[in-house]
Amino acid sequence: MERRRWSMLLAAALMASIMTSCAGSGASGGNGGAAGGPQASGKEPAAEVPVNTGPKEITMYTAGGAIDEKVFNEMYGNAIRKKFPDVTLKYIPSGKGSTLQELLSAGTTIDIVFDSIGYAYNFRNFGLQYDMTPLIKAKNIDLGKFEPSTIEFQRRVGNGAIYSLPVWTATAALYYNKDIFDKFGVPYPKDNMKWDELYDLAKKLTRSEGGVQYVGYVTAAGSQANTNQLGLKYVDPKTGKAQIDSEDWRKFMQSIVQFFQFSGMQWTAQNSTVAAMRAMFEKDRTAAMYTNFSGGTPPDDMNWDAVSVPYYEQAPGVGPQSYPAYLSVTNLSQNKPLAFDIVAYLVSEEYQLENTKQGRATVLNNRDILKHYGEAMPKFKGKNIAAMFPQKRAELGTYSPEESIASSKFAAAFTDIITTKKDVVTALREANEAANKEIETLAAQKK
Structure with a gap:
């Protein structure tokens, strides 16, 4: 669990560092950059549902470098490959030579980013945000099924756009x-x-x-x-x-x-x-x-x-307040519908139930799923699980x-x-x- 935990203070420090180093230079990597891209308007305009133009290959990235390949597979990789056997899945964690800025400078295409709420402004900084609203509507995903504050936060930072969907949240x-x-x-x-x-x-x-x-x-x-x-x-x-x-x-x-x-x-x-x-x-x-x-x-x-x-x-x-992790389809992706299919699966009740059993709490506003928190882990047997999930949470901060x-x-x-x-x-x-x-x-x- 410790390896899966992202430090809020570390996230804040790294986020401030990224902003300082990149604020004047704009994004690189062929995504339109800061000048004239989505960063300029603060909101990606709603568009028609895109069509895939590339092969069935998906690259996922996280700035949370502590999430190595083994942990990634336990959290997401194994479930994705089982659900989408015809998809070639690649994972890149942040590290030496693979920071977000370095990857973009090298022309690396990233389809999905997953990170804690502390990194919410990475997309605004690098101009990678993509408003998933058309895909959310096309897939009939009910945003009301999520813990309300996690969606309200996205609407607030996106000026109404939905750049990310929550996938799990920390206990408190x-x-x-x-x-x-x-x-x-x-x-x-x-x-x-x-x-x-x-x-x-x-x-x-x-x-x-x-x-x-x-x-x-x-x-x-x-x-x-x-x-x-x-x-x-x-x-x-x-x-x-x-x-x-x-x-x-x-x-x-x-x-x-x-x-x-x-x-x-x-x-x-x-x-x-x-x-x-x-x-x-x-x-x-x-x-x-x-x-x-x-x-x-x-x-x-x-x-x-x-x-x-x-x-x-x-x-x-x-x-x-909740401290969720989010999934985001980037505007670099040539496989946006496929990338979103993966996101939609990871926020589905099917996946959320299994993920919650492994000690990563659902972001769905579903107490029946929360009852199964940690079920696959002996350490939680007989514990007061309900105490870890407030019935009512305060509004999320801005980050x-x-x-x-x-x-x-x-x-x-x-x-x-x-x-x-x-x-x-x-x-x-x-x-x-x-x-x-x-x-x-x-x-x-x-x-």
Whole structure:
């Protein structure tokens, strides 16, 4: 599962890097480039259903380089080849010599891209987006069958066009180590708690025992902010400026850092990283609870279970935003109908059921399929599976390059606060200033 998990913060950093390196040069590779292509208008005009002009060969690509050939085949390749035995399928992962820019410069034709939501702006940057609306209509695909926020996001970033369809989404839950709760005689957490209730519970579990410092709760603060339940946006859509130095964001930051201000634990730049805190829960087994907002579940040998992510008083019953992966037919493809047939199959109930059984949750708004989550994996037997999938999710963020810049500054501010370098007000004010400087630089590079 860890190899299949895409880090939200890494995606944001890479996305910002791509934007910086390519913003002034336009796309290469014969697709029309940035000037005069779909990037210029922001929306690919609806067209008639295209006709295949090439052989039955399909190339799929991902910027998520951790998805190697073996994992790709487990996720998509084997199922596609079985369903489409007459199609020659090629897979290219991002890596040295095979970044998207390098492939386009070499004239490589890519038919389908699959990536996490964090890379949503790659198509806008390289001019590869293709409005799949005519094919969606021709195939009678009901967009209402998907988890609503995943389609609303596409309509928003595409100005009404549908450049991508979601294929699976990450789980989001509060995981807990039963052994630590049992050790200290503390009752297990419950579904539908408030964050204040979790705070009280975490305090009971933050203690030193036998020379070991136990911590009640840890989290990936950046991921928690990116998928926040309050629908907070890093950037003001009207001004294009960062807005993390606001009362709402200060309250949100405080709601996270309060868990790291108990006595007995000294946080440093080393032990406050996402990897370090995850290790505290999964490897060291000194953290009693951990929220993961972008996928991944505890190891098989842990005595664990899950409850729903606590909610905020001002947003009762609202869970974290979805963190989906998307499939996109590119405008380079000479086999658009065939490529879309593959996409249509991968979002079908047939495939979604089998994929969900393997621990990749369906994006369909179908609780009956979700009931089968992880069914093929012994580690999920007897677990509170329903807790990993909120009944109601907050609206997805924008994931624009500007938002990614502000997101990284928010995560850095979190570290500054819990390592006692700065207070919340100072840290967010300075983070906001730093974000706006980078946003201004990015805007200048686009001109």
